[in-house]
Structure formats: C-alpha cells, structure tokens
Amino acid sequence: MRGLPLVPELVRQLFRRPATNRFPAKYLPPSMRAFLRDVQAGRATANPPVPTPPKFRGKIAYDRDSCIGCMLCVRVCPAHAIEFLPDTKKIRVWVDQCIFCSQCTSICPKSCLSMTDAFLLAGEDRYAEDLIVE
C-alpha cells in the first residue's frame, strides 16, 4: 500500500505469534504473590523469562571462607554497597544498593566474589534476607 507502508506488515502480524515473551504468565494474574506462591507449590507453572547471556552480571555471590578482609572491594564499589565488618574481617553486600558493575569481582585478590545469573530481585523490602549477601 502506497502512502501507508505499514499496513501489509500489520496484517501479516495479525496471523503471527506475538513477540511478547509470556513471562511469568500470559496475562497478569489477579494476584502476583498468590501466583508465585502457587508456582512454588507446584500448583501453577510460570513461563520462563528470556535467558540471560553468558557472563551475565546478576546478583553477587560471596565465598565467605576464602575472603581475607583486604577491603579492596569496598574501595572500588561505586555504590557503597559493600560494608566491611571489622569484628569478623568479612564483608556484607547490600544487594539493593549494588549497581551490578562487577568491579568488586574484578579486584578481589581471592576471587571470592562472583556474579550469578539471578536477576529477579525486585521486592518491597530493601533489607529482605535475600538482598543481603554475607
């Protein structure tokens, strides 16, 4: 169609599968929490999210035992997300502050910090247990 070049594409699209990824469900469940509870209990299944690429920068993982308390990670963390615990000479990462720059993992001399694939971190409580890594 001249003048409206998008029309053929639109009509074609009508008969194709939509591009949207149906995560976590095709339609928003009436209650997301109830839905997630159902998923956990195996009563419902969630559609998987778009897969993450290799070397994705997700939630921080911390190997407490090999940490030597050198504080280098604290020095380079742009977001001040890492707290040094002087008593134990270990660190604590506040994931709600973390900006996923992966700088701490690069500088750590003992490689005890790493980044996982986890990215479903949204929540209502900044201090929730799973948002504190120590």
Add this chain to the structure above:
Amino acid sequence: MTPAEIALLAAWCAALSLFALAGGLLLSGIDRKLAAHMQARIGPPIRQPFIDTVKLLQKENVVPANAIPWLFSAAPVVALVSSVLVLFYIPVASTMPVLGAYGDLVLVMYLLTVPALALVAGGFASGSPYATIGAQREMVTMIAYEFPLAIVVIGVAWRLGAAGISHPFALQSIAANPVWSVTGPLGLAGVFILLVVLAAITPAELSRIPFDTQEAETELAGGLLVEYSGRNLAMFTLAQAAKTLVLAAVIVAVFFPWNLSSFLAMPGLLAQAADLLFFLLKAVLVLFFAVTLVRVAMARFRINELVSFYWVYLSVIGLAGIVLLMADVVAGPLAGVGV
C-alpha cells in the same frame, strides 16, 4: 398502549440497554485484542474492558475544584443515556428497532451527536485547559464530519426512495431492502463509496486515532476526559462502548442488513440466537476495517488536517458516490436493470 404492552416495551428496552453496554464492551475488548496482535503484542484479555469498568466504578469520583459541579457530573449521565438510547431506533440482528415507529435514520444521526455534545459540555465544565482545548476540538470535529455523514444518509435514503420504497429514511425499510439489491452496477460503486465514507467517519465518531484529536493522549493527556475519574469516567467509558456498538449496528443495518435466518430455515429461538451471533460477527468485521485497522496504521491528524480531510476529501468522495447513484437511477431503466 395497554399497561402490559408498556411493561413489555420497558423490559425490552432494559434488555437492549444491557446488550448495548455488554456488547459494546465486548467489541472494545475484541478491538484491543486485534490491535495488539497487529502490533505483535499479546494484549489484554478480551474481558479487560469489563474488568476496567468494574474497577473504575469502585474508584473515587473526583470533581475538580474549579469545575462546574452539576454540569461536570451531568455530562457522563447524558452521554451514557443518549448512547444507549440510539440503539432503540436501530435494528439489531433480526429484531426490528423497539422505538422504530417513533424515529428514523435522521433521528439516529442527531442522537449520535448528543454523547459528543455531552462530552463537550463536560470538557468545558472541567475547568482544565486541556479539557477546554479538547472540547473545542471535539466541536470542530463534529462539525467536520457532520456533512459527509449527511451525504451518506441522504444518498442511501434517496436511492431507496428512487427505487420506490416507502419511508426510505426509516431504518426498518432500509434494513428490509438492502441498498445493494436495488442498484445497478453504477449504483453498486456509488453505494460502496458511501460505505467507505461512513467507515471513515466512524473513527472520528468514536474519537479513535487518527481522528482522536480531542483526547490525544500525547498532546492533551486525555483532553476532554482529563479531569474525569471513578464513576463518571466509567460512565463515559460505557457510553463509548455503547456508541461503538451503535455505530457498528448502523453500518450493519444500512449496508449489511442480511440475516442468517433468511437463508437457513431454523426454529424460532435458534434463528434469533444465530442472527445475533451473525450480527456480532458483522459488527466485529465492520469495526475491524473501520476502526482497528485504521487506528494502528496511521499517525494522528492535526485538527486542521482533520477538517480538510472531512470537508474537502471525504465530502467530494461522498458527492461522487451520490452522483454515481443518480447516474444509476438515470441509466437503470435504460439498461433495464435495477429499479
């Protein structure tokens, strides 16, 4: 009328009103779904308009401080009542219009402007510059499409009249005598043109892109409706839904009045149901081409472009349709077809 007759009529009207609202919301849901698929989205479930309406009805109804309260609150009621009322004059499926004896296509045409006028009044009463601009634009839009709309109505009725059909403006006779069946080849082209013109007016009547200047989300943040919330907004939404159904019904009645039951022999109730489904199918198809496909395929017009589109282009096209119809009447007897 006897009391029993009046009661029956009232019951019919109530049922029809319910049908107008539910059918309209259903059509809106289908429209959203189809549009979403054309945009490669999943879109909301078809029942979404119902959910939205229920939710709106539970929300707080805010009347802005510098609004004119009575007018602000009266407008949605008027819009809703008048939108539903139009359906009483239009044949739906195989049922003839309830109040058909009291009004014809011209009345329908006028009634259709009432919800728009209510919107304008509500917009002006909102006391917001966005709503005021929206109201001005709505008026301009109305004036713009009124002329081509009149062309269509007069064109169809005149052709039916020329074919010797009595009461050519009455919707019963229009529905009973499909205008296609009385015309020759020239007239078919003319009727088709009028159909296109009527379809092109529909988005403006329903304030849909590309003719939604009065609401224009990105310009006026909802324009006319910007101050409305809660129950009042729900009423406008319902009025809009009813109007969607009404416009589809008008197009169907004027241009596609055939019923399934006249082709297939069916027992009474089944025939009614089949006709209703067939009517809804026709409505969906009409709305798909007149509204859904149009609104996803275009950018919004500016108000001056809208005016010149209706006043100049569409009017000329409509007049061309009428000329074809006239030529058909003249040529018809000569060629021995038609009349």
Add this chain to the structure above:
Amino acid sequence: MSGESKKAPYRVPIGPNHPALKEPVMFTFEMEGEVVRDVDFAPGQAHRGIEWMGMRRNPVQIVHLTDRICGICGVVHSLSFSLAVEQIAGIEVPERADYIRTIVHEFERIQSHLLWAGVAAHELGFDSLLYLTWRVREEAMDVIENLTGNRVNYGIVQVGGVRRDIVPEQHAIIEKCLATYEGLLDTLLSFFLDDRTIRMRCRDVGVLSRKDAVELCTVGPTARASGVNVDLRQDYPYAAYGDLDVKAVLPDRYLGETHGDVYDRIVVRLLEVGQSCQIIRQCLSEMPAGPITAEEKLVKLLATCKKATGEGIGRVEAPRGECLHYVRMEGKDSPASWKVKASSYSNLMSWIPMLRGSQIADIPIIVASIDPCLSCTDRVAIVQDNRRSILTKDDLHRLSAEKTRRLQG
C-alpha cells in the same frame, strides 16, 4: 478558524509530568487558538547531584557512576570521563580497547536512535511503529548485553581501556545483528518516510534554520538535520574514529534538500543507524590484537589516578550530540572538580524557535525531535526554603567567575 485567533491568548502548562514528555521539564505555552505564540521552559526538575557524589569517589568508582547519568547513553558518559582522566594521568589506551569502545559506542547509537524513532512515532499517535521499532531494537540490546553483561548501564569502559574483550565467538553474534539491521534499514526508512500521515505531521514542522542551529550551538542530529556539518567523530576523532572514515550524515545527501524540520531529523537518525552498522563492521575487520586495557590491576590504576594532577576534557559524539566531561585532579583520591555537559544541554534552546508558531498538536513531536535527555542535562537546581529560584545570566556569570577564582587558588 479565523474566529479563534481573535480570542485572548491563554496559557497551557505542559509538564513537569505529562504523557508527551518522557522526562521532566516544565513548559508554559502562550496560546492563541491552536497556535503557540510564545513558549518558556524550565529544566532542572531531575537534578540528582551525581557530580557531588563523584567528587567523593575515586575515578575507578566514578566511571561506573557516569553510566547512570543517562539510562540510554550507557557508554558515552563513561567514555568521555575516561578520556578526560586518561588525559590527566597520561594513560595510553591500547588500540584494541579503542576499537572495542567504538563498537559498543556504535551499538549504543543504534539502540538509542531506534528508541527515539519509536518515541517519535508514539508522540504522533502511531503506536504500531513504536512497537515495531522497539522490537527490532531488542537485537541491539541483546548484543550489548552479550558484549558487556548488562542491557543498560553497561559498565564496560574503565579508565585506561575496557573491561571485557570481544572474543571470536561473539563476532558471529555481532555479524548476525548487523545483517538484520542492514536488511531492515530500507524497510524502516520506508515505514517512516513513505508514510503519508507521518510526512504530513513532520514535514516543515518544527523548523530550525541553519542560522539558528549554528547560533544556538545545537549539536548532534539536531544540528545535522538543519544542515550543519558537525560530528565529533569526523571533526575531533577519538577512540578508533581516527582510523575510520566517518562523514557526518546530512539530510540533503539522502533527500537532496534540507528543510531542518522534524522529518529531516528522522532521516538523519535512521541513516545513522546504517552508518553505525558500517562502522562496526569496519571495526570488527580492522581490530588489532593486543591488550584491552593499559593497566589490568585496578589497584595500580587507582595509584596512578591518585598521583595525577591537572585537568582534562573528554568529548564524545553521543547519539544526541556532543557530550563533554571536564575533570580536574589534584593528587587526591577523588577529583577536585568534575563537570558534565550532556548533549541535550546544548540543544534545549533550539526548542524556542521550533515551537513558536507551531500548533498544539505539534508540541509533542517537536519537543521529542531533539531527543531530549533531561536527567543528563539537569546539573543544577536551587531550592531554598522550599522555593526554587531562577538564576539569570548575570548570576551565572558572577558564580562562575567566583568559582574560577577559587580554583585558581
């Protein structure tokens, strides 16, 4: 509607929050009927104090802070900040790093321009095109995520180089994405430029004359669409651009004429998507082997930066135009001064001539047409006793003179 023009002018406020504006800025329009008679705007609604934060951090930290200045230009700010610091500390960036910086930089341009095109379509009420462009934009986002580990705020640039190499397996992924875009470009151009409704809404709308564009110091696609031949990549090459042959995209090279309107801005941005594809392809084939950073050990890098004294300026051609970072180091952990001038800052004033005399309906698309990024632009907001005050030119002059004196000691 000649009757309307006789009506008294009225005011329409748009912003700071309005569906037409994707970012906060406050407009006040003096209207006459549907026509804009005059316009005033007040930015500064999204000031976040990033420079203040930066002056309490070391350059290695700041580099990732700069990513957050803008949600779309994830590499532009970190790149120009790094350029400035490298200048001060005398760090020589390895060639391979320059190429990788260029590749990510160009991918960013692709996604940013596509994002803009979608927003522009949305402002026109053409949502189908919004969904379409944003869908194809995902390809670039996926590649960026693959190269850097993040979809936005890439965190790939570090002072002295980049943090991740492009390995041979990734070449195929990049190639595939480039092929997709090169195949799509003509279709996209046709969707935008052949559409009657878009042409009707954008042609000769929001015109910025070449003279105004030069006088108001506009940059980037906004300036180029008015026929001003500016592009830092061609005028002051940085990163790998010195080795590449980049020519500013001007609308008359495609259409044979320059109107300086919204339509031309669409043309420039879409054509730059194609240009970016070519640049990336060239970079991939010419990329030399070698290290990707001048200093692999972050601890040593921190020490080098700490020793550095002096001032540096980093300039980068962001998708929206020139982005400039000024840094001054005085032998301490953190810089003594850090100033960001985002590209939109130079472009905002062009709104005034564009909007005057236009219709209400054109406001959204004109405002969007310079691709404003206000959170990048807003560098100062003065709020005292809950009241905002406006600084005039004289105030600003006095303040900057004072600051210069302070810096000179």
